[in-house]
Amino acid sequence: MTIGDLGEFGVIGRIAGRLPQGAAVLLGPGDDAAILxxxxxxxxxxxxxxIEGRHFRRNWSSGYDIGxxxxxxxxxxIAAMGADPTAIFVGLGLPADVxxxxxxxxxxxxxxxxxxxxxxxxxxxxxxxxxxxxxxxALGDLGGRQPVTRAGAxxxxxxxIAGRLGHAAAGLALLQAGRADGGDLVDAHxxxxxxxxxxxxxxxxxATAMLDVSDGLLQDLGHIAEASGTxxxxxxxxxxxxxxxxxxxxxxxxxxxxxxxxxGEDHAFAAAFPGDVRLPSPWLVVGRVIEGKGVHVTGRSGTxxxxxxxx
Numbered sequence: 001m002t003i004g005d006l007g008e009f010g011v012i013g014r015i016a017g018r019l020p021q022g023a024a025v026l027l028g029p030g031d032d033a034a035i036l037x038x039x040x041x042x043x044x045x046x047x048x049x050x051i052e053g054r055h056f057r058r059n060w061s062s063g064y065d066i067g068x069x070x071x072x073x074x075x076x077x078i079a080a081m082g083a084d085p086t087a088i089f090v091g092l093g094l095p096a097d098v099x100x101x102x103x104x105x106x107x108x109x110x111x112x113x114x115x116x117x118x119x120x121x122x123x124x125x126x127x128x129x130x131x132x133x134x135x136x137x138a139l140g141d142l143g144g145r146q147p148v149t150r151a152g153a154x155x156x157x158x159x160x161i162a163g164r165l166g167h168a169a170a171g172l173a174l175l176q177a178g179r180a181d182g183g184d185l186v187d188a189h190x191x192x193x194x195x196x197x198x199x200x201x202x203x204x205x206x207a208t209a210m211l212d213v214s215d216g217l218l219q220d221l222g223h224i225a226e227a228s229g230t231x232x233x234x235x236x237x238x239x240x241x242x243x244x245x246x247x248x249x250x251x252x253x254x255x256x257x258x259x260x261x262x263x264g265e266d267h268a269f270a271a272a273f274p275g276d277v278r279l280p281s282p283w284l285v286v287g288r289v290i291e292g293k294g295v296h297v298t299g300r301s302g303t304x305x306x307x308x309x310x311x
Contacts (some may be wrong), residue, residue, distance in 0.1 A: 024037050050134040050136070094128065155294070162269045220270060271283075
């Protein structure tokens with residue numbers, strides 16, 4: 001069966017019937033609007049758009065993978081502010097020939113990714129479209145904490161990361177080379193694994209600036225440097241190059257460090273901390289905040305690369 005056989009209300013009812021609601025959702029899908037509790041009195045909001053052929057391909061990723069990925073990249077933005085994700089809202093543009101099995105898998109992906117952080121799919125909208133389009137808005141709660149913005153890094157602070165870097169980029173390179181059997185790296189492209197707890201955890205540790213790495217470490221740290229009015233210096237020897245990255249780079253004739261520095265969509269967290277803070281695992285110090293501008297990698301030249309939505 002395709003969604004064209006169900007009609008708009010049938011599709012919405014099918015989605016709503018498969019999604020349990022968390023404690024923050026007082027009224028979920030089915031009315032003109034949802035009602036959520038906001039214990040902190042402030043609501044953290046982030047939104048992203050995913051378009052088939054630009055952000056994912058259905059012949060490379062299952063509906064379940066796409067649902068997990070779409071939820072993850074929004075939930076990680078909330079966590080990168082030091083907040084706890086509470087809910088997401090999903091706008092769907094779907095071709096009429098999409099099967100109900102694919103839609104069910106997509107819905108399951110949203111549900112399972114949200115379950116990792118105790119969030120819910122609280123509502124959304126659906127429309128016909130020539131291609132699959134996903135618009136996801138995530139909400140979060142600060143729990144009484146101050147938000148961690150991009151603007152608080154100061155010279156003398158350390159720069160640390162938590163999570164994988166370069167894996168999604170390597171997985172994409174393998175898929176483009178016809179290597180769909182690329183194991184964990186291909187899985188990383190299809191479905192990121194943010195370490196969500198590290199976002200609010202960093203806020204509690206005293207992080208002064210933070211973001212999730214969605215467009216590449218160099219490019220994203222450049223946002224912290226610009227917002228903070230500082231420079232950032234990275235130590236390439238401290239950056240993690242996993243054995244799988246090194247092996248894939250040898251096979252494809254690539255530089256694994258380039259994937260680590262410029263590859264996006266792993267949704268690791270990058271943050272600045274005062275130099276005297278003792279950082280627990282999995283935080284790894286990879287550089288420092290300095291006087292000046294921009295992001296510099298010791299021993300390397302060139303400009304900061306990364307994902308550009310209009311390139």
